[in-house]
Amino acid sequence: MGQVRWAGWTMAIVTALVTSGVAARADIASDKPAAIVIYPKVAVSSGRVTDTVIRLSNTNQTTPILAHCFYLDANSHCSGGSAEGSICTDDPKVCVSGGVCLPGWQEVDFRVRLTGGQPIEWKASDGLLGGRTCTDTGKPCKIAGDCSATASCTLGIPLTTGVCQRNPSRSCGTDDDCNPFPGGSCTQSNSGTRIPGVPEDRFVGELKCIAIDESGVPVPRNDLKGEALLETSVGADGLVEANLDVASYNAIGIQATGIVSGDPNVLTLGGDPAVAEYNGCPNFLILNHFFEDADDPVPGSSSEIQTNVVFVPCSEDLLRQIPGAAVVQYLVFNEFEQRFSTSKSVTCFQDTRLCKLDTPDCSRSIFNVNTAGTLTGQTRINPIGKAPLPSGLLGIAVESHVNDQTRSAAFNLHMQGARDAADTITIP
DSSP: OOSOOOOTTOOSOOOOOOOSSOOOBOSOBSSSOBSEEEEEEEEEOGGGSEEEEEEEEEOOSSSOEEEEEEEEEOOEEEESSTTTTOBOSSOGGGOOTTOEEEEOOEEEEEEEEEOTTOEEEEETTTOBSSSOBBTTTOOBOSSGGGSOTTOOBOSSOOOOOEEETTEEEEEESSGGGGTTTTOSOBOOOOTTOOBOOOSSSSEEEEEEEEEEOTTSOBOOOOOEEEEEEEEEEOSSSSOOGGGEEEEEEEOEEEOBOSOOOSOTTEEEESSSTTTOSBOOOOSEEEEEEEOBTEEOOSTTOOOEEEEEEEEEESOEETTTTEEOEEEEEEEEEETTOOEEEEEEEEESOEEEEGGGTTOSOGGGSTTBHHHHOSSEEEEEEEEEEOTTSBOOEEEEEEEEEESSSEEEEEEEOEEESOOSSOEEEEOO
16 A cells, blocks of 8 residues: 555554655555456465455456466465375474475466446355356256246355346347347356356465456456455354454555556566566565564453464466565564564465564564564665565464454555566566
């Protein structure tokens, strides 16, 4: 976003933190329509204990838009042994009998067609496979009465089906479906939209959507905008709404410059202005936060505060499945302007507590409130690209207030400046 955002629930307890220079506005923003939208964190776990609601909108009120979307699975899996293929992202000890836990990075793609001004929403666990249809014929329906007496209408959100303007009783996806008889054109529809659920349970990773034309070539249309809701059940049954912890954030938008250069399947982000097809990724990310395990300053609260950071690379080769990578330097300021620093590599995807960035023992971390010596601070995050695919970073943070029940708020990191080096996204 274009302004520094203090972490949720901060009560004006910090008056100032020093940053060097004047903050320059980054070209990429989470509050503007764009040609590429990135959801840094999508999570699904078994039994629907955790799920993610995805929202994607076409802000152009008159013209339909087609988006090519990619789920990027960042899970690790067991290789060899008796647990071959099992997910070991959180616990490598799952891989028994000689198996090893190997990081993975797989993409699953699909297309979404949005009519003019249309928003669409789906749960990552379920997807949206064409909306409601009759169980016998597959014909679109809204209620059971739209189908034959022996069929029913499947559950789901009904997607818009086009009709021929000269014969509204005839369904269509394109103008060709209306010709030669009765002729005329087809109204706008979601024809061809088939949104799958995430490829596995448990899933953690990102979602990326790119505006394209009918032939699949990216187009410089800054009309897409998105949001995500991270839902986690904090109750025993996982069903009661009062027991849901919901944290939402804006998808990060990368605006097209209007320049078209080189291979249409290789998208250039920033770098040389003469060839940059999209705005460049930020030079720095800035996080304003409570230090880890700090007591909630709200009177009467007994919660402790924890913050997770989620990073995804700007550069990705989705054709050859090569993720971007960077060494990330962290410069941490407390309220007395004292500085701490650490560094850590990021490849493909990272979702971790702040205090796990520098040590497995949170009580000894430079991000711990007892080490920092103040309640809040600011962290400047500087990614330095590294092989095999040097990359900048984008990210969000999730602040949690932990007590008998966890309550969380997600927010976008402040982005400053733009990288000198270009990032690239290669699509199939």
